[in-house]
Amino acid sequence: MLAAGRVILKVRADGSDHSIKGDGSPVTLADTRAEYILLKALQATVPDIPVVAEEAAEAGHIPKTAGAFFLVDPLDGTKEFIRGGTDFTVNIGLIENGLPVFGLIYVPATGRFYEGEAGQGAWAADIDCNQHDIFADMDKSPIAVRTAVPQNLMAVASRSHRSRETNAWLEAHNVKETVAAGSSLKFCLLAEGKADVYPRHGPTMEWDTAAGHAILSASGGRVVNLDGSAFLYGKADQQRPYLNPGFIAYGAGYRAA
Incomplete structure (x- = not known):
């Protein structure tokens, strides 16, 4: 995810045009490059789990997902990315039996990182993708919902x-x-x-x-x-x-x- 974050920030720094997909949503070079990095990494580490990734799926490349599978959005918030904002993320979710059991979200522009696993809890941390290559030795803090009034x-x-x-x-x-x-x-x-x-x-x-x-x-x-x-x-x-x-x-x- 850090490598994907670096690519996303570099594409924005270099300046890049965007195109419009069939559903009217924008897509940029950052979307496609980040997705390539994420798919390659998941294939190398968990080759037996299929991956449904946004750009590939919308191009018609949809794997069979009878059991567990990943859902990947390489650049969630493309409009915010194009506008120069910070609210865009890299998302990876693991699905089992129709339910999300593990999730990772990284915010390249701010370095904020979120992780959650069913039955284990959720955490947040801060890590600069331009300074680190892996999520190691992070000072992760537990996070929890509040009770609404x-x-x-x-x-x-x-x-x-x-x-x-x-x-x-x-x-x-x-x-x-x-x-x-x-x-x-x-x-x-x-x-x-x-x-x-x-x-x-x-x-x-x-x-x-x-x-x-x-x-x-x-x-x-x-x-x-x-x-x-x-x-x-x-x-x-x-x-x-x-x-x-x-x-x-x-x-x-x-x-x-």
């Missing part, structure tokens, strides 16, 4: 994708304060206890959410569909493979529908 909820919402439905939800649920964040950092804010709930009514893909979902779950939070049912992964056979429904992510003390 229902009458004083703080919500985290998208910096660039907030829908009318989400705005209506925030008003209907008496949300007192909203903090904006890009990419999978919305899950991380919940996992660190800096917000209470993240409603998402607009479209996302499984690689957008898997790593953050794993980290949030490991820190004591949950992600459910808008109707309160289980939010599952591996939806390869639907009309648009790996498209997520709307969801609610939350920490402790919040009761979903």
